[in-house]
Amino acid sequence: MEFIWIGFAFICGLLTKLVSLPPSIGYLAAGFILLFLGYEADSTITVLADIGITLMLFTIGLKLNIKDLIKPEVWLGSLSHSVLWLVVGIVLLKGIALVAIPFVSDLSMETSALIVFALSFSSTVCVVKLMEEHGEMRTRHGKLAIGILVMQDVIAVIFLVVATGKIPSPWAALLLLFIPLKPLINKGIDKAGHGELIPLMGFFITFGAYELFEFVHIKGDLGALLAGMYLASHVKASEITKSLLSFKDLFLIGFFLSIGFTALPTLEMFAIASILTLLLPVKFLLFFFILVKLNLRGRTAFLSALALSNFSEFGLIIAALSSKAGWLSSEWLVILSLAVSLSFIITNVLYNFSHDYFAKNKEKFKRFESKKRLKEDNFVQPDEAPIAIVGMGRVGMGAYKALNAQLGEQVWGLDTDKDKVKWLNENDVNAYLGDAEDADFWESIDLSKIDLILLALPAVQDIMNITAQIQRTNYQGKIAAIARYDDERIALEEFGVDKVFNFYTEAGVGFAEESMNLLKRV
Structure with a gap:
C-alpha cells in the first residue's frame, strides 16, 4: 500500500509541478484518485499527516517573535476579520439557502453558524507552503499572514477545548517552570553542534512539547508551536528550521493525501463545495479593507489578504468534531473537505500572478491606503x-x-x-x-x-x-x-x-x- 500511494503522490506532484503548480495540489489529487480506485487511507498516512502538521507548527514558532503577534495589525486584524466573516458569511449562506439548494436549504441557524465558523480559518499548511515556495516567509506580508494564522490557531484551539470539554489539568501551571530553564536548554542546543544531532534535537523538542501539553490536557500542536516560539531567539533557530525542512515536507504529503481520502464525493457535493468557494472573494475583501484601515500599505494588505483567502485544515478538524457530536451531518464533512481542497488550488494558482497583477493595478489598490504610515513601513x-x-x-x-x-x-x-x-x-x-x-x-x-x-x-x-x-x-x-x-x-x-x-x-x-x-x- 505504501508503495502505491508514494508512487501516486510522486506522479501527481510531478505533473502539477510541470504545469507550474505546487506539488501539494498533486498530492490532494492523488488522494482523491486513490479513493476513487478503491484504496483507503491506512494508519501510516494518518501518522504522517499528524507528524507533518506538528513539525510545521514547530518550525512556524521558530520564525516568530512574540512582539509581532501583539501588533494591532495582527491581533486586531485577525479578530476583526473573524467577527465580520461570521456576520457576512451567515447572511450569504442563508441567502444561498433561499434558492433551495440541497444540503443548504434545510440548515438551522446554529448549523449555518458552525459551517461559517469552520470556513473562517485560513490554512496554515497552504499559506506556509506558499510563502516558502515563493521565498516570502520573512517579508512584511509573509510575517503578517503568519501572525494572523497563529491568532486564528489560538481561536481554533480555544474552540476545541470548549467543544470537547477538555479542561486543562491543574498541573498545566507547571509548564511555566520551563521559562527559567531556558538558559540551560539553550546551552544544551549549543552543545549539539551542527551535525545529525540538530534535526534529532528538533524532533525531540517538538514531540516532547507535544506530549507534555497532551499530558496536562492541552492540545499538543499548541505545545509544538509554543516550543518553537520559545526557541525562536536562539542563534541556531534558523539552522534547526533548515534541518527539519525536508522531514516536514515529506510528512506533510500524508496530510494532503489524507484530505483526498476523506470520502468519495458526489457531483452534488462538488457543486455545493464550488459554491462555497465563491465566498473566497468576500474573505479577501474583508482582509484587505481591514488591513488598509489599520494603516498597512496597499501591497502588503493585498498580498496578505490573497494568501489568506482560502479555507483551513482546522475547519476540517472542527467539522469532524462537530460531526462526531451530531451537530453536523457527515455529508457536510465531505463538502467542506472539497471546499478546502478547491480553495488550496485557487489560492496557489492566483498567488503565482499576484506580484505582476498588483504592479499593473497598484493605483487601484493604493487609493484605499491610509495617509498614515506605520513606523516599519517608512x-x-x-x-x-x-x-x-x-x-x-x-x-x-x-x-x-x-x-x-x-x-x-x-x-x-x-x-x-x-x-x-x-x-x-x-x-x-x-x-x-x-x-x-x-x-x-x-x-x-x-x-x-x-x-x-x-x-x-x-x-x-x-x-x-x-x-x-x-x-x-x-x-x-x-x-x-x-x-x-x-x-x-x-x-x-x-x-x-x-x-x-x-x-x-x-x-x-x-x-x-x-x-x-x-x-x-x-
Missing part, C-alpha cells in the same frame, strides 16, 4: 552610499566586509529580519530594514544614487522577483547575484541580472587564491 535612504547589498546572511555579510574594507562607508545592507538588522547595527554594520520584493520600496528611494545592487539571496525565485521589481523602476545601474548551480546562473543571466557568481565555484576559487598567498609568504 524607509530613510542612506546618503552617499552607491552600493546596496540585499540579504545580510553569510554571503551578504562577506560581501559587505570586503567592499567596506576597499571602499569605506559606501556600502549598505538591506534585510527583512528586524532582529538581524538590530544586531547588525549594534555591531557597526550599516544595515536597514526593508522588503526588496516590495515595488513600493524601490519606488520610495532614489535609485539614481545607487550604482550597484548585490542580491545575496539563496533562492533563485527571490532574486528574479526583486530583479523584476527593480527593472520596472527604470534603474540604470548594475545588478549582481549569486547562484548555486550552473543552470541557475544561466537562468538569472537570461532574466536580466548583469553578473551572476556561482556560489560553489567562486568559493573554491577564493579558497585557492587565499591558500596560494600562504605559499608566497613562506
